[in-house]
Amino acid sequence: MGKTYNIFVSHSWAYSDAYIKLLNLLNKDPYFSYRNYSVPKDDPIHNAPTDKQLYDAIKRQINGCHVVLIMAGVYSSYSKWIDKEIDIAKNGFLIPKPIIAIEPWASTRTSQKVKNNADIIVRWNSNSIIKAIKELR
Known part of the structure; x- marks a missing residue:
């Protein structure tokens, strides 16, 4: 399989x-x-009693990853957790985790914040997303 x-x-x-x-x-x-x-x-992490516990749990999840994918839809601009996930990926580890911003299909408005922090921006297409994952790994 590879x-x-x-x-x-x-x-x-x-x-x-x-x-x-x-x-x-x-x-x-x-x-x-x-x-x-x-x-x-539906993950139990979702019900973490405090923001700090949720932050730590998300950081543990990102720690084992090669890349972080963020959908760059306009809702991303209003999510405090996406900000925290960007911060964790960029600053939470000795070697930053690459971020792939995915522009939603047929979306005219996207999150500039997500795109500004991305290592690569791709369209809503399996080939371009998978190619970016392989390149950034």
């Missing part, structure tokens, strides 16, 4: 349909293997 890539997908639990669609895109390629370190809505 290399398995460890990924963290930053996403808003309120918009988890986009998260599911992104995973479906990655699953389309039979030659691409990945481990998902993301925090889905």
Whole structure:
């Protein structure tokens, strides 16, 4: 099968349909293997009693990853957790985790904050996303 890539997908639990669609895109390629370190809505981490505990739990998840994927939809601009995930990826480790910004399909408005912090910006397309993961790894 080849290399398995460890990924963290930053996403808003309120918009988890986009998260599911992104995973479906990655699953389309039979030659691409990945481990998902993301925090889905039903994960117990989601119910961490304090922001500090949630921050630490997210940092532990990102620690094992090769790359961080962030959907650059406009909702990203208003999420305090996406800001924290960007900060963790960029500043939380000795070697920063590369960030891939994914511009949502047919989106005219995107988050400048996410794009400014990205190592690469790709379109909503499985080939370009997978190629970016492989390049940044």
